[in-house]
Amino acid sequence: MASAPAVVPRIKLGSQGLDVSAQGLGCMGMSAYYGAPKPEPDMIALIHHAVATGVTLFDTSDIYGPHTNEILLGKALQGGVREKVELATKFGIASLDGDRQIRGDPEYVRAACEGSLARLGVDCIDLYYQHRIDNNVPVEITMGEVKKLVEEGKVKYVGLSEASASTIRRAHAVHPITAVQLEWSLWSRDVEKDIIPTCRELGIGIVAYSPLGRGFLSGGANIVDTLSDDDFRKSLPRFQPENMEKNAAIFERVSEMAARKGCTASQLALAWVHHQGSDVCPIPGTTKIENFNQNLGALSVKLAPEEMAELESYASTDAIQGDRYHEFLNTWKDSETPPLSSWKAT
Incomplete structure (x- = not known):
């Protein structure tokens, strides 16, 4: 297994001035979706360990819980920790009586930001993402309200999550993404x-979430057997038996190459993401310090161009069986929004 570097390198994320650790920490699984919430003291200890190692980009969202993950981060960032990190959270998925609704209207955007600030216990969010795109609201309207939040000092930098190329362009024209x-x-x-x-x-x-394929590139097909009944991955198309059986061959090849490289399969898969460029920051999530340390070791794995090509030959887009999400979940595939001229404020 590759060891973590003595010093975690930093990268420029985008061209607007945000400087972050080359690898971040996704915090969703600590509180939601991947089974029952994990013990709060353990998660705070993990976050503090990550900060001590030099990881600075922490990723959450108001929908994780909902709200409980932001509250957890808020507690972990007390006592001088806040000044050592870049904090990212998201808006756009509203939860009402257990039902989800994608919203990008100005009233909601402002209320969501105020709520996140309060739960996190901060005056300003370092990186504020629109989590999902509201297909009924021109993205220019949504970004216009986010721009006001930046001008008011409540947000430093603006991001998008799961947005199409055209949506990215339109949003970027309103305020730099x-x-x-x-x-x-x-x-x-x-x-x-x-x-x-x-x-x-x-x-x-570019911030790459689920860079380990929601755990598949760590444990292969056997991961399904370890998931609790309330883990949402069990329902995802790629995790269904008929697809996982075919995808298992990919993990086997990655594992064989990892053995030759003297690292784990997950480290090799993460290293592949790191080698995509200095503008990419993967944010693998975990709830265990030992897994966090292993993930950080990916920064020490070096890949030659021919090794990158070999990995990519195992996992072409056509080789993967099953969609990554259910059809009903809003993703970049349907993130087009109405033209600005169609908007009439209510």
Whole structure:
């Protein structure tokens, strides 16, 4: 297994001035979706450990819980920790009586920001993402309200999550977008065609979530057997038996190459993301310090161009079986919004 570097390198995320650790920490699984919430003291200890190692970008959202993950981060950032991190959270998925609604109207955007500030216990959010795109509200309207939040000092940098190339362009024209968060890993590569080139053309940083394929690139097909009944991954198309059986071959090949490299499969998969460029920051999530340390070791794995090509030959877009999300979940595939001229404020 590769060891973590003595010093975690830092990168410029986008062209607006945000400087972060080359690898961040996704915090969702601490509180939501991947089974029952984990013990708060353990998660705070993990966050403090991450800060001590030099990781500075922490990723959450108001929908994680909902709200409980932001509250957890708020507690962990007390006592001088806040000044050592770049804090990212998101708005856009409203929860009402257990039902979800995608919203991007100005009233909601402002209320969501105020709520996140209070739960996190901060005066300003370092990176504020629109989590999902509201197909009924022109993105210019949503970004117009976010721009006001920046002008008021409540937000430093603006991001989008799961947005199409055209939506990114429209949003960027209203206020510079610092980062786009998207699912990018060896088994989620569809963003490479249009979205990644658009981000690079516009000088927008890339934050890769689920860079380990929601755990698949750590444990292979066997991961399904370890998931609790309330883990939402059990319902995802790629985790269904008929698809997982075919996808298992990809993990086997990655594992064989990792053995040759003297690292773990997860470290090799993460290293592949790191080698996509200095404008990319993966944010693998975990709830265990030992897994966090292993993930950080990916920064020490070096890949030659021919090794990158070998990995990519195992996991072409066509080779992956099953969609990464259910059809009903809003993603970049349907993130087009109405033209600005159609908007009438209510």
